[in-house]
Amino acid sequence: MNLFAEAFAWIFSPDRLTGSLTLPTAILQHLAFTFGSVLIAAVIAIPLGWLIGHTGKGREFAVFLSGAARALPSLGLIVLLVLLLGVVHKTEAAVVAFVLLAIPSILAGAYTGFEAIDRSVIDAGRAMGMTEWQILWKIEVPLGLPLLIGGLRSATLQVVATVTIAAYVGLGGLGFFILQGIPLRRFDQILGASILVVALALVLDGLFALMQRLVVPRGVAAPTSLTRTTIPRSRPLADATA
Template sequence: MNLFLEAIAWIFSTDKSASVEPIPTALVQHLVYTFGSVLIAAAIAVPAGWLIGHTGRGRDIAVGISGAARAIPSFGLLFLLVLLLGVLHKPEAAIITFVLLAIPSILAGAYSGFEAIDRRVIDAGRAVGMTEWQILWRIEVPLGLPLLVAGLRAATLQVVATVTIAAYVNLGGLGQYIIAGIPLRRYDMVLGGALLVAALALVLDALFAVAQRFAVPRGVRRDTSGRRRGSKATADAASVRQPRPEPASVSTA
């Protein structure tokens, strides 16, 4: 408990170690690496996932690539890329590492969002004369958007947690407090850095949860709420007690 209070006091203290940067600067660095990597990964994975979901081809290949990418240890990959690209290209090595980490979740969210759509809806679109391009943008993309946002949400949380290792190669971020505090035996700094990363992840998760809710098309939300109200009304009607029948009179002989 004392260590926790010391970590909270360190976060709000203005007397930081000279070997680390101020928290606002580290937070900006952390967010730049996170959102930069997620945006690059989305530019690669979203079109590929939509193509797979729309055509139904290449799903097995995508699943295999995603599984292989998830199995790559990000810490080892970062050091390998730093050695291959050179110490002058450490930011590029970090971005490549985080992009490879984010792609599987975004790719899965993109094509699974299309696969979750009822095929009768797509067949109805074709029946009224919609082109494949119109089906993509007017039916599949709006209905598949919630699962895509869920994939972006998962990818962002994974990258936020993994960006902490960027401090091992002196790239800053909130992980620098954890890395710098261990050799100094400043456990209040270590715990404070971990709390900052956890708080950032919770805030981003809450924002994506709100975005995922609003990503559901308005008509689908209205239909879902209407079904809920109908089910509740049916249950309430069924719960009304029926009038109790009068007891039959017994005739005496």
């Protein structure tokens, strides 16, 4: 318990506001890498996932791509990309590694969100004369959004934890204090920085969990796994997709 007390004392020490890297700056760097990487991954993975979920084609490719990306060791990939791109481009190398880490979860959330929708709802939309674009934006996207947010949530938690290794190539973040504390045997510093990483992950997880509940269309049960999204028969289709 004394070590935890020392870790919190390290976190709230005025010394954290001075030096070559202050604690607030490290937190901002950590969040910048996290959100930047997840945003880039989302731009790539969401359209691809929606295309797979809407057409029903390419799912095997998506599963293969996700599995291959998950198998890549992040630290080894960052070091390899730094060696290939050069030290000048070490930031880009780290971001590429984090993007590859985030893509599988977002891609899975995007296409499984569409797959979880009861196909009778899609058929009802076509029977009403909706075009494919209208079905996509008025039915599939709103109903698939909770699982997509779940994918973004999972990707963000994976990246915010992995960004710690960016310090190995001198990119700062909270990992800087962990790496600095290891040779100095500053266990209070190591634990304090680790606690902050965990705290960031918990806060982000809570925000995404709240967002996941808020995006559920009125009258629709929120899917928490790959169960089909259903709409009560007593509610018109237009209300369910409002």
